[in-house]
Amino acid sequence: MILYSFYFAKFISTIRENHKTDRTTADTVSPAADAQKQLQDALDFEGSDEEKKVRMYLNSLGIDYDSLTKEELVTQINILKKSKHMKSPYSQRGKTKKKHK
Numbered sequence: 001m002i003l004y005s006f007y008f009a010k011f012i013s014t015i016r017e018n019h020k021t022d023r024t025t026a027d028t029v030s031p032a033a034d035a036q037k038q039l040q041d042a043l044d045f046e047g048s049d050e051e052k053k054v055r056m057y058l059n060s061l062g063i064d065y066d067s068l069t070k071e072e073l074v075t076q077i078n079i080l081k082k083s084k085h086m087k088s089p090y091s092q093r094g095k096t097k098k099k100h101k
Contacts, residue, residue, distance in 0.1 A: 035060075050077050053086055 042056040054076055055065045068076070080086045 050081075050086065054080055 038059045039056060042052050042059065045052055045055055047055075051073075054073070057080065058065050058068075058076070065073075
């Protein structure tokens with residue numbers, strides 16, 4: 001029985017090695033774990049909420065946030081401000097600051 005189990009384990013490991021590069025083989029890193037890591041990295045980033053959202057968006061496209069110039073970042077933020085997802089969930093209506101004399 002021990003000999004059978006040894007050969008079976010060897011057989012399974014050989015199959016695993018031979019099919020490691022098959023396109024039907026599952027990835028070793030799950031997309032959910034990768035997305036969770038990207039989200040955590042964006043949340044840990046020190047910056048404004050807009051910058052964090054832009055960082056997450058760029059990561060999802062495979063663009064390194066740190067490689068962008070200041071002008072490219074400003075442009076990207078201005079473009080993404082047009083998205084309903086970039087808007088604040090809190091209404092600012094009627095919240096203007098009153099000037100004291």
